[in-house]
Each structure stands twice: as C-alpha cells, then as structure tokens.
Amino acid sequence: MSERSALHATFTLERDYLVPPERTFSAWADPVSKSRWFAGVDADHALDFRLGGQEVTRGIGPDGWELTYTSTFHEIVPDTRIVYSSTLYGGTTLASVSLTTVEFHATDEGTRLVLTEQGSYLDAQEDPYWRERGTADQLAALATTLLRPDEE
Template identity: 60%
Template sequence: MTVLHSTFSLERSYPVPPERVFAAWADPAAKARWFVPDGTHGLDFRVGGTETVDARGPDGTVLSVVSTYHDIVPDRRIVYSTTLSGGEVLATVSVTTVELHEENDGTRLVLTEQGTFLDGAEKPQWREQGTGDWLARLGDALK
C-alpha cells in the first residue's frame, strides 16, 4: 500500500477573453466537446455541483471521474476536487485550481493540481500529460 503526493502547474495562453475561456468550462455542451473525447459526461457547474465522466482506459478498464466544485468566481477562478477510480479501485484524489488572467488581448490560464496517488494505480506524470492534452483540446475549441 503506497501513497504518493504530487503537485504540478500548467500555463496556457489563449487568444480570447477570459469570459470565453470560462464559458468553455461552464457550459455542459461546450465542455463535453473538449474535455471528454470518448465516454459520457455530466456537468452541474455551480458551487456544490458535480461533474462526472465515465470512460474506458486503454486496457478497457472502466474509469469513473467525479468532481465537486467548491469555488467559482465567474471569468476568474474555478476550484474543484476530483476522485478517479479504475473499476472498483480508487486511484487518485486531487484538488485543482484554474485561474484565468486577462493578458494583452487574450487569457493566461494557470491550472494547479495537488494530487494523492494511491497504490500505483495512476502516476503523476500520466495525470500531468493527460491534463496538458485536454488543455490543448480546449485551445482548439476556442479557435
């Protein structure tokens, strides 16, 4: 039984105002397009609301992601906690902060995640890579 703690931050710049970036997180249909390429997605975007993703991993394992929103400041900040399970096994628990900063004619997004990784079921570098991938898809969706 092992526990690994890890924190990472990713920054991305998007050539649209913070209101557009925030809307891409807040609107269920918009978020589903860039956040969940395969699987099912549900989003109740409000403080206390939840987001769910059900998908399959590369090996066919059923993946279940459940997030709860704790702080939402429109066009500025989103804070949520997430559990990720593979099958019946809890793999990670994390807290994520998304900050949106107006910069020139666009938005600088800063995402910081603090994670607890349980029993080697997921690795921090996998999470960081996957998060970077969906931030790239967000950029494509904002074009």
Template identity: 60%
Template structure:
C-alpha cells in the same frame, strides 16, 4: 500499499477574453467537446455541483472521474476536487485550481493541481500529460477547431 503526492502547474495563453474561456468550462455541451471524451460526460457547473466523466481503462475496466466544484468566481477562478477510479479501485484524489488572468486581449490560464496517487494505479507524469492534452483541446475549442466555425472564437 503506497501513497504518492504530487503538485504541478500548467500555464496556457489563449487569444480570447477570460469570459470566453470561463464559458468553455461552464457550458455542458462545450465542455463535453474538449474534455468529456469516453462513454459519457455530465456537468452541473455551480458551487456544490458535480461533473462525471466515464470511460474505460486500457484493459477494459470502467474508468470514472467525479469532480465537485467548491469555488467559482465568474471569469476569474474555478476550484474543484476529483476522484479517479478504475474498476472499483480508487486511484487518485486531487484538488485543482484554475485561474483566468487577463493578458492583453487574451487570457493566461494557470492550472495548479495537487494530487494523491494511491497504490501505483496512476503516475504523476501521466496526469500532467493528460491535463496538458485537454488544455490543448480547450485551445482548439476556443479557436473554433472542435465545433467547427462558430464565429465566437478568434484565433
């Protein structure tokens, strides 16, 4: 039985204003396109609201990420906690802070995640890589690449 703690910060700059980046987190259909891969995605984006993403581990066991939103400041900040389970085994517990900072005509997103990894079920490097991957998908969404041309994203 082991416990490993890790913290990482990722920064990305998107060529759209903070309100547009915030909307991509807040709208269930939009967030499902860039974040909700797997077998299902549910989002109740409000303080006290929950998000659930389901999928499968590489060996076919059910995988679930369940988040609760604790702080939401429109166009500025999102704070949530997440548990990740594989099968019936709790793998990680994390706290994530997303900051949206105006950067010229765009937005600098600063994501800081503090993780508790339990019993070797997940590795810090895997989590950081996965988070970076979905931030890249967010960038494609904001550029209109995941949903097709929408006219709402510049890039």
C-alpha cells in the same frame, strides 16, 4: 494483502488563449463545450456547474478498465477562478484524489490560464505524469475548441 502506497505530486500548467477570460471561462462552465474538449467522443459526461455541483466522466481506459472521474465544485468566481476536488476510479478501485485550482487572467492578447493540481496517487493505480500529460492534452483540446466559430 497487497502493499499500500500514496504518492503525492503537484503540477502547474500555464496556457495562453487568444480569447478573453469570459470566453475561456465559459468553455469550462458550458456542458456542451466542456464535453467537447474535456471528455472525448467516447466518454459519458455530465456537468452541473454550480457550487457543490458535480462533473462526472465515465469511459474505458487503454487497459480496458472502466474509468470514473468525479469532481465537486468548491469555488466558482466567474471569469476568474474555479476550485474543485476530484476522484478517479479504475473499476471500483480508488486511484487518485486531487484538488485543482484554475485561474483566468486577462492579458493584452486574451487569457492566461493557470491550472494547479495537487494529488494523492494511491497504490500505484495512476502515475502523476499520466495525469499531467492528460491534463496538458485537454488544455490543447480547449485551445482548438476556443478557435471554433460556433463557440462564440
């Protein structure tokens, strides 16, 4: 039997967007918009944005493994906060479990988004740095999506 391990990590990312919180929040709630910046073009993505609803993203990782990321929504406060828990599987192996809180704060220029994720990374299947870097990339893609005129 291989050795088991659990690595725990928390990160917080803050980003400013030049659109109001309603529009930033909408990019998380709308399935077409969310797929555009969150999942990527080669992924299978489904979003049921409601309390108890799920978001499922399936794709192939750089190592060729099938990745399945599933989230369940525990709190949705329109234009203010989203709280969800997630699992990531590589094939049939559980790689991580996390709790994420996304806050949307109005600023003079638009929105300050604060995302905090607390994770358990299991048996060295995923590295917390990879998750933080991937999440930062998604938030950069969100910025690009919010600049699109068809997102109005």
